[in-house]
Amino acid sequence: MFSDHKKGKMTADNTSQQNIIAQGTTLVGDITSKGAFRIDGTIKGTLKTQGKIVVGKSGIINGALEGENADFEGKFSGKLKLSGTLSLKASAHIEGEVEVGKLAVEPGATFNAICSMKGAVKELNKGEQQEGQKQRPETERTA
Numbered sequence: 001m002f003s004d005h006k007k008g009k010m011t012a013d014n015t016s017q018q019n020i021i022a023q024g025t026t027l028v029g030d031i032t033s034k035g036a037f038r039i040d041g042t043i044k045g046t047l048k049t050q051g052k053i054v055v056g057k058s059g060i061i062n063g064a065l066e067g068e069n070a071d072f073e074g075k076f077s078g079k080l081k082l083s084g085t086l087s088l089k090a091s092a093h094i095e096g097e098v099e100v101g102k103l104a105v106e107p108g109a110t111f112n113a114i115c116s117m118k119g120a121v122k123e124l125n126k127g128e129q130q131e132g133q134k135q136r137p138e139t140e141r142t143a
Contacts, residue, residue, distance in 0.1 A: 018051075023058045039074070057091050072109075080113075 018036045021027060025041035036051030039059040046064040047053070053067050059074030069084040072092040079097045080086070086100045090108030098113040105111060 021059070023056075055092075083118075 018038055019033055021037065021039045021041040021043060023040040026044065027041070028044045030046040031043070031048070033047075033049045034051065035049065037047065037049055037053045038056065039054070039061065040056040041058070042060040042062070044062045046066075047061065048066045050068060053065065053070040055061060055070070055072045055074040055076065057073045059072075061074075061076045062078060064079045064081075065076065066081045068082060069086075070080075070082055071087045071089070072094065073089040074091070075093045077095045080094070081099045083101055085102040085104060086098065087104045088094060088106060088109040088111060090106045092106075093110040095110075095112045096114075098115045100115070100117055103115065103117060
C-alpha cells in the first residue's frame with residue numbers, strides 16, 4: 001500500500017504531463033519544468049523545460065526560452081535556445097537571438113533574429129577543407 005514502487009511510477013507520469021498557459025493568462029517570472037508546455041497566454045520572463053513547447057496563435061513570450069523542441073504560431077521576443085528543432089508556422093513572429101539545432105520555417109512567418117545553428121557546422125567545415133586539399137594542383141603547393 002505504501003511502497004516506494006508506486007512513488008517512482010508517479011514521478012515518471014508527472015514528467016510527461018503538459019503545462020497549459022491559457023489565453024488571457026499572464027505569467028511574470030521564471031519557470032522551470034520537465035514537462036511540455038502549451039502556451040496560448042503571455043509569459044514575461046524565462047522558461048526552461050525539457051519537454052516540447054507549443055506556442056499557439058495567441059501565445060506571446062517576452063524573455064528567454066530554453067528547451068529541446070518548439071512549435072510557434074504566436075510571438076516571441078528575446079533569447080531562444082533549443083537543442084532540437086524550431087518550427088515556425090505561417091503566423092509566427094520571432095525577434096531576438098536564436099540558437100537551434102534545426103530550423104523549419106513556413107512561408108509567411110516573420111523571422112527577424114540573429115540565428116546560429118549548432119551541430120552541422122563543424123562537419124561542413126571539415127568536409128570543405130578535405131575537398132580543397134584534394135583538388136589543389138601540385139604547382140600551387142609550397143615546400
